[in-house]
Amino acid sequence: MIADGGTVLMQQRPPDKQHAGLWEFPGGKVEMGETLVAALVREIDEELGVTLCAADLFPVRAASGDPAKGEPSIVLLLFGTRRWQGEPRAVEPGCQLQWTTAGALTTLPRPPLDIPLSQALIPLLEGVAKAGRHT
Ligand SMILES: Nc1nc2c([nH]c(=O)n2[C@@H]2O[C@H](COP(=O)(O)OP(=O)(O)OP(=O)(O)O)[C@@H](O)[C@H]2O)c(=O)[nH]1
16 A cells, blocks of 8 residues: 555564564465455455455565575565555554655565565655655
8 A cells, every 4th residue: 555655554463473573565365266456455454444446456566485495485466556445454453554655664674575575666655755746
């Protein structure tokens, strides 16, 4: 979720889970029989109480672990949106939220795959921030 001003919503992982306390992009796993985008719309509603429209979502970047290097065999797909309905709130206990600028994103402690995802997002955030300064 990319807001006017060029900030992105980041979510802190809960204390009882892997990568506890690190900041990730809100989302979750695709369930059997679901499209990628339908899964994202469902997860964002469940986690943040926010309604997304599938047509507003655009792909930003994929990142995957390399099992040959002992990394988990998972693929994360980052989608962006500039539109949503509702005010995000942390539905799950222990999952804080913060709106983060491009500059602050690089210093935020993140799980490994969220780092390349963030790098791909930074030019987009900077573009939105710059456009906001000219309006
Ligand atoms: N965001 C993120 N998640 C990662 C990375 N590496 C990795 O193994 N994961 C794991 O990928 C899973 C992402 O699923 P999720 O967003 O539904 O998180 P979750 O902990 O609520 O899932 P779960 O409780 O249903 O297992 C988590 O188990 C998380 O620990 C990574 O680099 N970034």
